[in-house]
Amino acid sequence: MLDPWNGSGTTTLAANTLGHSVVGLDRNPVASVVAQLRCKVPMNVEPIRFSSLRIRASARTQNDPLNYWFDDITTARIRAWTSHLEHASPSNRTMGLVAAFRAVRSLTKYFEGSNPTWVKRASENEERLCFTHSEIDEAFFSEQVFLASRLSSVPRTSASVSLLTADSAALPLATNSIDIIVTSPPYLTRIDYAVAYARELAVLGIDVFSEKTLRKALMGTTLTRQASMTPSLLGPMAEALLSDISQHESKASSSYYMKQAKQYLNDLNSGLRESARVSKPGAEMHLVVQDSYYKDVLVPLAEICIEEAKRYGWELQEHEMFPVKRLLTTLNTSARAYKKGDVSESVITFTRRKHD
Ligand SMILES: C[S@@+](CC[C@H](N)C(=O)[O-])C[C@H]1O[C@@H](n2cnc3c(N)ncnc32)[C@H](O)[C@@H]1O
Incomplete structure (x- = not known):
């Protein structure tokens, strides 16, 4: 089982407790240390x-x-x-x-x-x-x-656990090697995970305020990279979202915000493409994603994921939706200026096409 956006390792711990060999990967080294503690350190x-x-x-x-x-x-x-x-x-x-x-x-x-x-x-x-x-x-x-x-309350199994600090856009794993993916990528909510963990990263000797490499590398980062200027290879729904954002009347929508969203969507796309590459034909992928708003523009992340994943050989099996009550983005007072509808959290199940 693989989680390419592993965070503190909730999925890898659960799968390993059930006896599965697991690979958990996160670009943030703090996440790997926490996941090591939860999944590997003996009682x-x-x-x-x-x-x-x-x-x-x-x-x-x-x-x-x-x-x-x-x-x-x-x-x-x-x-x-x-x-x-x-x-x-x-x-x-x-x-x-x-x-x-x-x-x-x-x-x-x-x-x-x-x-x-x-x-x-x-x-x-x-x-x-x-x-x-x-x-x-x-x-x-x-x-x-x-x-x-x-x-002391966590049972350990003998199944293998591998926790890596790496990028979901370049998985250090063999092609056709994974049976199942269970994961939740960062959402398009402009949360800077590197700053959120600035103090933990400082313990590891990493200064996110002066050294921007990690901040820039994380998916959903509020910093934009030069590489995001390259032409995107996105599907129609992702392109439509970018067009809605760039046409929005608010300041910097057609410049900074469009570029930031495009970078996020390209990173998501790379993660889904890499997930397909490392998965065996017939493998399952379970994605948890949350829709959100850019100002008053709906970001239909679940539908975008379904469209992008299909382009890499993931076939949709099931899409379950759950209402979300409290959004992290509403903590941002300037974002509250726009009227927003309800958003949902989705659990999406795919299988990897057997023949390309
Ligand atoms: C929504 S959190 C995952 C939560 C996790 N599933 C859990 O239950 O704890 C997304 C994770 O993606 C990681 N991430 C962001 N950009 C990444 C990248 N390019 N490659 C791998 N992981 C990345 C973040 O560091 C963050 O831990």
Whole structure:
């Protein structure tokens, strides 16, 4: 079973618990670490203490992305923890990193606003947070204890689990090798997943604010790449959506917003094409997608997925629709200016055509 947009690994964990060999892939390295913890770390892993840890006087915190939220002393202590984890066992390293994600997130709540997918940064030195070594050590230890207690209720099977940091547009998998895909791609809702995980990525040493490679690579990103200027190979429904967006009266619709939507649709298309390539003839694909709105223009993502997937040899078996009550896009106050209808979430089942 494959999930090419694996997130924290809910699908891969469920399939593996049922005894299936699974491959979960995500372009965001934070997702792979969380999925490793959920799917691979054994039940009996013991939390580790770093009370004996000595921080080298030369520990550098300059240019450390944790400095966006913490002062130098606190940053040095957190970095000492993550460096120490590099020498721990793979299970302790994974659990330690997820504990660090959780601890850093809870210590930086001050920088969260009403939008759960955006985090502010300290605007000046005085705003950077300061914690004592023992406060940091305690936060990291208690998060490990919490994670270990959650792990103990998860049964493990002997079926293989492979969790990869890679791009859904270029799957590092053999042609005709997958029996079933269960997945949910990012939607066209302009959520910047890299910024949403800026603090966890900072723990891994990745600065999403100054180094834009990851931000640009993620599907649905609000940043546009040069490559999106290449002519698209989209079907009529996707092209009609792009035309509706570009003709919208609001500012930048025909420039930035059209380009961003086109980039998203091209990425979706590449993911569906790659999913077809790696699947065996007769394989199943189950997609969960949600429609949305651009201003007052409906984004019929389920119908677009059906049309695009068919072009790569996926035959539609079933399309079930469920009403969606609360939308993430309505958190954006400027988006509320337009009247929108109800949208639905779809579960779409395909099979891979036996003969091309
Ligand atoms: C909607 S979330 C998936 C949620 C997941 N199915 C779960 O239940 O936890 C979409 C995921 O796609 C990932 N993603 C975005 N662009 C990607 C790309 N180009 N290749 C692979 N994964 C990507 C994001 O990092 C995010 O974790």
